[in-house]
Amino acid sequence: MKAIMKVDAGPGLALRDVPVPEPGPDDVLIRVLRASICGTDVHIDKWDAWAAATIKPPLVIGHEFVGCVVAAGSHVRAFKEGDLVSGEGHLVCGKCRNCLGGRMHLCPHTRGVGVNRDGAFAEYLCLPQTNVWLADSAIPPDVISCFDPLGNAVHTALSFDVLGEDVLITGAGPIGCMAAAVCRHAGARSVVVTDINPARLALARRMGATVAVDVSKDSLDEVERFLGMKEGFDVGLEMSGSPAALSQMVNVMFAGGSIALLGLLPAAAAVDWSKIIFKGLTIRGIYGRKMYETWYKMTVLLQGGLDITPVITHRFPYRDFREAFDLMASGRSGKVILEWD
Numbered sequence: 001m002k003a004i005m006k007v008d009a010g011p012g013l014a015l016r017d018v019p020v021p022e023p024g025p026d027d028v029l030i031r032v033l034r035a036s037i038c039g040t041d042v043h044i045d046k047w048d049a050w051a052a053a054t055i056k057p058p059l060v061i062g063h064e065f066v067g068c069v070v071a072a073g074s075h076v077r078a079f080k081e082g083d084l085v086s087g088e089g090h091l092v093c094g095k096c097r098n099c100l101g102g103r104m105h106l107c108p109h110t111r112g113v114g115v116n117r118d119g120a121f122a123e124y125l126c127l128p129q130t131n132v133w134l135a136d137s138a139i140p141p142d143v144i145s146c147f148d149p150l151g152n153a154v155h156t157a158l159s160f161d162v163l164g165e166d167v168l169i170t171g172a173g174p175i176g177c178m179a180a181a182v183c184r185h186a187g188a189r190s191v192v193v194t195d196i197n198p199a200r201l202a203l204a205r206r207m208g209a210t211v212a213v214d215v216s217k218d219s220l221d222e223v224e225r226f227l228g229m230k231e232g233f234d235v236g237l238e239m240s241g242s243p244a245a246l247s248q249m250v251n252v253m254f255a256g257g258s259i260a261l262l263g264l265l266p267a268a269a270a271v272d273w274s275k276i277i278f279k280g281l282t283i284r285g286i287y288g289r290k291m292y293e294t295w296y297k298m299t300v301l302l303q304g305g306l307d308i309t310p311v312i313t314h315r316f317p318y319r320d321f322r323e324a325f326d327l328m329a330s331g332r333s334g335k336v337i338l339e340w341d
């Protein structure tokens with residue numbers, strides 16, 4: 001089968017022929033129909049310090065996909081040939097305290113599909129049955145292929161009550177844009193999205209942001225006045241990974257507000273702790289998606305009218321993966337889909 005691979009340590013990717021994976025008794029073999037490119041895949045392509053320390057080539061990369069079940073191991077009962085599926089990219093141990101306590105997204109032994117083992121940018125993907133999600137075939141396949149990052153957005157956006165609240169989202173990347181749509185759907189009074197990239201801000205507006213602010217030019221004070229806000233934001237979702245964005249967020253939060261941190265901040269990121277203390281802010285780190293409560297919530301939110309299709313801006317046949325990766329890295333796109341069918 002064809003697969004997009006990191007063949008050797010160093011920058012770049014290659015399209016190679018590799019054997020179709022063999023499903024074990026607990027595995028499901030999936031024919032990949034579409035896949036979508038994640039920031040993680042771009043890091044692996046570029047071979048930054050994180051990738052160099054984490055990735056052991058040769059490796060088939062990718063973890064966001066939609067596909068069709070073609071074979072199932074002898075222990076598999078919940079899936080059959082022809083089922084439309086996506087899958088959770090975090091493989092957990094199933095035995096530790098968090099796994100046994102129903103908090104699988106916090107398993108300290110997590111291994112990543114397309115990161116620590118072969119992934120989804122291939123014609124076939126083999127996954128343990130515990131990681132396969134039966135999709136609603138009424139949901140468009142492109143959207144199902146984005147369930148992994150949509151799950152990040154939904155898990156973060158629903159981590160605090162947003163009904164009637166003023167929400168600030170820093171970072172209009174694909175996840176920030178999807179979170180804006182989720183917060184509007186969940187009844188936020190206003191959803192303000194910040195970025196420094198005009199293309200991304202335009203996307204945030206298409207995804208339902210009440211106001212999208214270029215913080216390299218404009219101040220949030222004016223936006224707060226425009227929206228009739230007196231005291232600051234109730235809920236903050238940090239989705240840029242930028243220390244400047246986190247500082248700005250802390251400055252404009254209402255006392256007693258809550259911040260969810262999804263963006264991967266550098267270890268040395270500084271923040272004015274006294275503001276967090278005197279405002280009595282609640283801060284929560286967010287990792288991945290809940291297995292499988294977030295997958296359930298994504299499904300019913302989409303069935304109930306949540307529309308994330310504007311975030312899907314480009315599609316390429318998998319053979320043109322180089323062009324697709326370069327576009328994704330440029331910041332001029334939303335989600336980029338690779339078509340395998």
Ligand SMILES: NC(=O)c1ccc[n+]([C@@H]2O[C@H](COP(=O)([O-])OP(=O)(O)OC[C@H]3O[C@@H](n4cnc5c(N)ncnc54)[C@H](O)[C@@H]3O)[C@@H](O)[C@H]2O)c1
Pocket residue numbers: 038039152170171172173174175176194195196197200215239240241242244245261262263264265286287288331
């Ligand atoms: N915690 C997790 O489990 C998890 C999972 C997936 C992604 N992430 C992280 O979440 C973040 C969002 O993911 P994404 O794929 O949407 O990322 P992305 O890199 O596409 O988007 C980040 C956006 O932040 C913007 N930005 C930069 N500086 C800014 C500033 N000062 N103010 C406002 N915006 C600013 C960038 O222009 C960009 O559009 C990334 O940091 C990613 O690494 C975390």
Ligand SMILES: [Zn+2]
Pocket residue numbers: 038039040063064148149
């Ligand atoms: Zn992803």
Ligand SMILES: [Zn+2]
Pocket residue numbers: 092093094095096097098099100107108109
């Ligand atoms: Zn575990």
